[in-house]
Amino acid sequence: MELNLDFIKDNNNIIVKVKGVLDAHFSPQFEKKVSEYIKPLNNHLIIDLSNVSHIASAGFGALMPIKNIQDSKGKKIVLIGLNDNVKKIFNLLGFSNVIKEYKTLEEAKSSL
Amino acid sequence: MMKINLKIEPSLEELDKTRNAINNAIIQLVGEKNWIYELNLAIEEIIVNIIDHGTKGATINVILEKENNKLLITIIDTSTMFDMTTKPEPDLEQHFKEYKKRGLGIFLIKNIVDNINYKYEKGKNILTITKIIEG
Numbered sequence: 001m002e003l004n005l006d007f008i009k010d011n012n013n014i015i016v017k018v019k020g021v022l023d024a025h026f027s028p029q030f031e032k033k034v035s036e037y038i039k040p041l042n043n044h045l046i047i048d049l050s051n052v053s054h055i056a057s058a059g060f061g062a063l064m065p066i067k068n069i070q071d072s073k074g075k076k077i078v079l080i081g082l083n084d085n086v087k088k089i090f091n092l093l094g095f096s097n098v099i100k101e102y103k104t105l106e107e108a109k110s111s112l
Numbered sequence: 113m114m115k116i117n118l119k120i121e122p123s124l125e126e127l128d129k130t131r132n133a134i135n136n137a138i139i140q141l142v143g144e145k146n147w148i149y150e151l152n153l154a155i156e157e158i159i160v161n162i163i164d165h166g167t168k169g170a171t172i173n174v175i176l177e178k179e180n181n182k183l184l185i186t187i188i189d190t191s192t193m194f195d196m197t198t199k200p201e202p203d204l205e206q207h208f209k210e211y212k213k214r215g216l217g218i219f220l221i222k223n224i225v226d227n228i229n230y231k232y233e234k235g236k237n238i239l240t241i242t243k244i245i246e247g
Contacts, residue, residue: 001128021128023124023127023128023131023156023160024124024127024160024163024164025124025125025127031213054131054153056153056156056157056160056217057157057214057216057217057220058160058213058214058217060216061212061213061214061215061216062213064208064211064212064213065211065213067211068211085149085150088150089150089153089220092220092223092224093204093216093219093220094204094208095208097204097208098208
């Protein structure tokens with residue numbers, strides 16, 4: 001089992017395609033790699049979770065330092081592709097109040 | 113009464129194996145249900161808490177049993193005494209304002225299970241969660 005991150009530049013946006021699970025084991029490396037990548041840049045961030053089958057509290061938590069970086073630059077962070085199970089926990093933990101999520105990439109792009 | 117006892121590797125690297133073992137055990141006891149994912153997540157959050165706060169070399173066992181319309185899951189570990197149930201409810205607004213990345217696990221567990229009970233007995237932390245079988 002491993003975590004795969006694909007960084008794609010798309011006009012003014014960065015798309016991060018994530019493959020794997022975001023549990024207490026993989027979340028620290030997810031946070032570190034994404035943070036390091038976006039820090040020198042000045043783009044909106046779209047995180048594609050359509051190939052992530054499982055996100056634990058550590059995984060959602062890892063989004064907060066990333067959101068902090070984006071907020072400090074006045075740039076957005078949005079999510080796409082949450083499966084039903086993941087979305088339920090995302091809502092339950094209240095993350096839906098602070099991070100927007102969309103079904104498709106097109107919807108996410110038009111929100112930015 | 114059916115009972116399944118699983119010995120858990122106290123390592124974050126083994127979480128995937130742990131999730132699979134617990135998922136299979138729950139299905140064996142109650143069949144396919146739409147709440148299995150979240151219950152398994154609650155158990156994972158408990159195990160992660162034990163690994164994070166626990167003593168090195170401690171053992172973790174998860175015992176799953178079906179009793180009438182209830183699924184009882186007992187997580188027993190040999191770490192130092194640690195009662196995660198006494199942790200106060202987080203102030204979510206403040207939590208997000210401070211960009212905190214940890215501290216929602218117990219909140220999540222309490223929101224998923226129907227009952228949670230902790231005791232420390234003979235050098236063991238014994239945490240029992242109950243899920244009413246429905247759906």
